[in-house]
Amino acid sequence: xxxxxxxxxxxxxxxxxxxxxxxxxxxxxxxxxxxxxxxxxxxxxxxxxxxxxxxxxxxxxxxxxxxxxxxxxxxxxxxxxxxxxxxxxxxxxxxxxxxxxxxxxxxxxxxxxxxxxxxxxxxxxxxxxxxxxxxxxxxxxxxxxxxxxxxxxxxxxxxxxxxxxxxxxxxxxxxxxxxxxxxxxxxxxxxxxxxxxxxxxxxxxxxxxxxxxxxxxx
Amino acid sequence: xxxxxxxxxxxxxxxxxxxxxxxxxxxxxxxxxxxxxxxxxxxxxxxxxxxxxxxxxxxxxxxxxxxxxxxxxxxxxxxxxxxxxxxxxxxxxxxxxxxxxxxxxxxxxxxxxxxxxxxxxxxxxxxxxxxxxxxxxxxxxxxxxxxxxxxxxxxxxxxxxxxxxxxxxxxxxxxxxxxxxxxxxxxxxxxxxxxxxxxxxxxxxxxxxxxxxxxxxxxxxxxxxxxxxxxxxxxxxxxxxxxxxxxxxxxxxxxxxxxxxxxxxxxxxx
Numbered sequence: 001x002x003x004x005x006x007x008x009x010x011x012x013x014x015x016x017x018x019x020x021x022x023x024x025x026x027x028x029x030x031x032x033x034x035x036x037x038x039x040x041x042x043x044x045x046x047x048x049x050x051x052x053x054x055x056x057x058x059x060x061x062x063x064x065x066x067x068x069x070x071x072x073x074x075x076x077x078x079x080x081x082x083x084x085x086x087x088x089x090x091x092x093x094x095x096x097x098x099x100x101x102x103x104x105x106x107x108x109x110x111x112x113x114x115x116x117x118x119x120x121x122x123x124x125x126x127x128x129x130x131x132x133x134x135x136x137x138x139x140x141x142x143x144x145x146x147x148x149x150x151x152x153x154x155x156x157x158x159x160x161x162x163x164x165x166x167x168x169x170x171x172x173x174x175x176x177x178x179x180x181x182x183x184x185x186x187x188x189x190x191x192x193x194x195x196x197x198x199x200x201x202x203x204x205x206x207x208x209x210x211x212x213x214x215x216x217x218x
Numbered sequence: 219x220x221x222x223x224x225x226x227x228x229x230x231x232x233x234x235x236x237x238x239x240x241x242x243x244x245x246x247x248x249x250x251x252x253x254x255x256x257x258x259x260x261x262x263x264x265x266x267x268x269x270x271x272x273x274x275x276x277x278x279x280x281x282x283x284x285x286x287x288x289x290x291x292x293x294x295x296x297x298x299x300x301x302x303x304x305x306x307x308x309x310x311x312x313x314x315x316x317x318x319x320x321x322x323x324x325x326x327x328x329x330x331x332x333x334x335x336x337x338x339x340x341x342x343x344x345x346x347x348x349x350x351x352x353x354x355x356x357x358x359x360x361x362x363x364x365x366x367x368x369x370x371x372x373x374x375x376x377x378x379x380x381x382x383x384x385x386x387x388x389x390x391x392x393x394x395x396x397x398x399x400x401x402x403x404x405x406x407x408x409x410x411x412x413x414x415x416x417x418x419x420x421x422x423x424x425x426x427x428x429x430x431x432x433x434x435x436x437x438x439x440x441x442x443x444x445x446x447x448x449x450x451x452x453x454x455x456x457x458x459x460x461x462x463x464x465x466x467x468x469x470x471x472x473x474x475x476x477x478x479x480x481x482x483x484x485x486x487x488x
Contacts, residue, residue, distance in 0.1 A: 049357040127487040
């Protein structure tokens, strides 16, 4: 059985994430203990809310260093929503804030209008398609293994990740003609802007892939 | 595999506006341990175990679930929490819970039971600050402002609460604007006039609020057919559609609603 540690830092509903991982056969521990985070087998950083609040809560609990240390080990890491955004270096959300810096890039506000000047609702809430970056965009052996381009997952966000290197951008979605980053990757560190735990069978598939990431790569 | 960046989310234009996947939401009004269906927010009929209905709709492909605890007296709060807790065990889509949430602590308990969002009406009318408090504490994506609107005249609606029983004298258009400014992330907009009628949505109501606010509006109350859904999406510009009657009485399966939407060029998750 896979042992998953979910970081509890006071930002949002961990229960849904826990239930989804348990449904996929994992044993889940929810903790804010730096020691348990550092020695985790699989680490999940969920969270909803503002970037600055999230980082402040992590720092206040002394969790920034343990999370960075965990990521350096190369063991599987998954950031979800705010947890994914905090994997980047900085955010422009109500000021400039520093993130966990696991992946080069920043978090920016979703533009208020599309390329053709039409406005859209913010937050971007709802089911949207996952799109590969390249025509032959390869999701094999990643958490998106077996997911077909165009498959839909559930998003709720007002800010969007902008990784510096295209190689860290695993998938995008398109919102009113704007291309928004949907998933990021660096080695075994993954981030999903969408909520896999709320994305029905596609989301559960992604969680199972994450739990099987080592054997997928073999 | 799509190579080029799909413009406008791969969707089509509606009245010059781009179209995204319209969210289809099953609304389950709950009284005690039972799913109930009301007629114009009065006269209730017991339908059975809400968890069974929710699971069926989930398996059929519904996008979200809304539970509305229509009694929500202090003594019966445990029922809804138990329903939500069971839901979170085998349903992996967003779940909103409304009814009887009077404080940040109430919201926390419902979220802890497994809900993703809370819908608040009565307590927000009595204390609008609650909208800000919930939004700041759990994020605006959690804070759904539930508005029960009764038509007063052309372009005018009054906000009600307690399942359409109590009037407030508050103008719905102003209230929706204020709710947005206080931090509501979505509006659940129920027409008291159309609720339970199966005669279609109050299109003018939905369009007025949806065009005014930059946050999503869920149209609720009145769906009797996919014609009604099409109208409230195309003309009312609803971002999401809540349906009850048509699903609970088995007039359509969720799959049939989706097929019919796609046939009419309305984008939905497949």
